[in-house]
Amino acid sequence: MRARLCQQPADGEACGRCRACALLAAGSHPDRIAVTLAERADGKGLRSEIVVDQIRELGQRLAMASQFGGWQVAGIDPADALNAAAANALLKTLEEPTPATLIVLVADAPWRLPATIRSRCQRVDFRLPSREEALAWLRAQGLADAQAALDAAGGNPGLALAFARDGALARRDEVARDLAALAQGRADMLALARRWAEDAPVDRLWFAAALAADEARAQARGERGPLGLAAADADALNAWFAHANRTRELLRGPLRADLALIELLAAWR
Numbered sequence: 001m002r003a004r005l006c007q008q009p010a011d012g013e014a015c016g017r018c019r020a021c022a023l024l025a026a027g028s029h030p031d032r033i034a035v036t037l038a039e040r041a042d043g044k045g046l047r048s049e050i051v052v053d054q055i056r057e058l059g060q061r062l063a064m065a066s067q068f069g070g071w072q073v074a075g076i077d078p079a080d081a082l083n084a085a086a087a088n089a090l091l092k093t094l095e096e097p098t099p100a101t102l103i104v105l106v107a108d109a110p111w112r113l114p115a116t117i118r119s120r121c122q123r124v125d126f127r128l129p130s131r132e133e134a135l136a137w138l139r140a141q142g143l144a145d146a147q148a149a150l151d152a153a154g155g156n157p158g159l160a161l162a163f164a165r166d167g168a169l170a171r172r173d174e175v176a177r178d179l180a181a182l183a184q185g186r187a188d189m190l191a192l193a194r195r196w197a198e199d200a201p202v203d204r205l206w207f208a209a210a211l212a213a214d215e216a217r218a219q220a221r222g223e224r225g226p227l228g229l230a231a232a233d234a235d236a237l238n239a240w241f242a243h244a245n246r247t248r249e250l251l252r253g254p255l256r257a258d259l260a261l262i263e264l265l266a267a268w269r
Helices: 019-026 052-063 084-095 131-140 146-152 157-166 168-183 189-198 201-220 234-250 257-268
Strands: 032-035 072-076 101-105
Touching (some): 146 157, 146 168, 157 168, 168 201, 168 257, 189 201, 189 257
Parallel strands (some): 072 101
């Protein structure tokens, strides 16, 4: 992407010295367009999806000439957060691309994208680095507890760094305590569902599903799991893992989070 905008690329790489590279480093290159989750209208955090107005604005921008006279490069991240209307608007742009335009769609779950969009893209898969490489990179970023962060992120170093920086690791610990307390009959299910619904419910469900899977693996090895359950049926844990992931998908729509969470937590209890 940088090489496309660089004014003096060499061997397929950006030079890092020209004016275009300097603008890219500063995040102000006029031909580099980023589309991501925008602020909610009420100012309470980010939207959960990319909306049609953002894609229409992107199409209008790409229809104009490049300010540097070369390529225009647009990135949509996370592309799997496009809502139905936004996906349809993007399809029009993909069907009639403007010259010298590169559109990069970044998606953790590409299957969420409509088949009509996927069929018009070249797919490039990125594999996770080895655990040793990931830990070395995280420590180079100044992360003190790199191992715990990497475990929480399922081996994804970028996600681990984001978790550590936005306080998500503390949220994961809270989810673990909540599930353990609910399993032992020490938690109010309704109050727990409301609390999760009011504070990053999608993130909490991601952690909850991962913790259930970790618990099942630990018990299969005869070890104590992260939830400290005395005994649990592996099939039941696996079924709840799937239930938690389905609930997380449902929360992308208009469903009331607290009601979905009550059903899920009732199954856990």
